[in-house]
Ligand SMILES: NC(=O)C1=CN([C@@H]2O[C@H](COP(=O)(O)OP(=O)(O)OC[C@H]3O[C@@H](n4cnc5c(N)ncnc54)[C@H](O)[C@@H]3O)[C@@H](O)[C@H]2O)C=CC1
């Protein structure tokens with residue numbers, strides 16, 4: 530039987546990790562009321578059970594969507610990452626199953642940049658130590674090792690949406706900004722691109738990491754990079770925990786090479802707020818430790834909730850895949866009075882021809898057609914008269930290379 534448009538109230542959404550309630554509000558306002566809302570990530574076995582009935586799953590950075598989880602998610606139509614990073618999703622596994630993955634690429638960039646800048650100021654003034662001492666009844670009034678941020682050199686690793694926003698804000702405070710990126714980037718303001726990482730590390734008073742998690746950035750910061758940093762400099766990491774070898778960082782903080790650090794992301798992060806946070810950095814007073822909250826502001830989360838929920842709705846209602854990170858992008862108009870066939874297939878030659886041959890052989894009039902492919906998947910959308918949609922779907926789903934089909938009406 531072809532998969533056909535379901536009553537919206539039967540389409541199940543599994544929303545994990547306490548995504549902002551704005552997502553729930555938007556979904557409900559569009560008629561999607563079957564929402565399983567969970568405030569934490571779930572252990573794999575429980576996730577497999579809960580995801581089995583879900584057509585849409587919403588996650589943040591903690592939930593790992595692996596091949597095994599996708600195997601258990603037989604009804605899944607789309608994934609929404611209510612965050613920027615999509616490294617927690619095995620994207621090829623999603624693509625192979627014809628599942629588009631969406632995210633919110635801009636909504637929390639400002640929140641991260643603000644936090645980093647605040648941490649840079651606090652660390653250059655030794656505030657974490659002074660604060661800890663005062664809480665214990667001590668009084669550390671001294672200007673020793675305290676510096677203004679003005680005139681200091683900031684090194685940004687990864688000059689993307691967050692890095693470049695940080696760059697502008699830092700320059701507004703009088704900092705001198707340099708950056709390292711694998712891609713040649715247009716500098717914001719007076720920032721300069723430095724093409725050799727070690728040169729940048731040796732120059733800068735503060736180094737801030739803003740790269741995505743990839744094979745190349747994994748453990749990018751180890752002994753050699755810390756050794757190359759300027760004496761008494763500061764490391765800030767609000768990118769991914771896998772970018773920094775945390776034991777090496779602990780060592781260079783202990784041996785006094787680094788003045789301090791602010792770390793928001795960790796190789797191992799607790800699943801939820803009730804679990805213990807374990808790290809070799811615990812107890813170091815010159816280190817600001819934050820629980821992966823770089824993007825966790827009301828402003829960012831509310832916007833993210835709305836943005837990703839809208840992407841779910843656009844895909845569920847009309848098939849639009851605009852801004853998906855793994856899928857051919859198609860922006861579609863509404864299809865009043867017509868049924869819409871969605872055909873997702875392996876990107877092999879001849880499939881569109883076969884679809885059109887079938888429709889022609891059966892005298893089915895096409896009132897609209899859209900095709901987009903990427904390197905592995907093709908996505909064809911065809912609007913037809915209502916009375917033909919079921920028969921057309923039964924036939925086109927037999928085409929070799931078909932991954933999945935849906936009818937929308
Ligand atoms: N702590 C938190 O709560 C948050 C963390 N993030 C993390 O920050 C990362 C960056 O976010 P955006 O700036 O929005 O991403 P983006 O994709 O706009 O920018 C990333 C930049 O890193 C560069 N890059 C990639 N590989 C590199 C390498 N090996 N060496 C140097 N540069 C490299 C890219 O060319 C790009 O310019 C996200 O992927 C996510 O992991 C994002 C939001 C919140």
Ligand SMILES: O=C(O)C(=O)COP(=O)(O)O
Pocket residue numbers: 589590591611612613614615637821822823824825
């Ligand atoms: O946006 C990102 O990539 C983040 O790291 C934020 O993740 P979170 O939604 O806070 O789990």
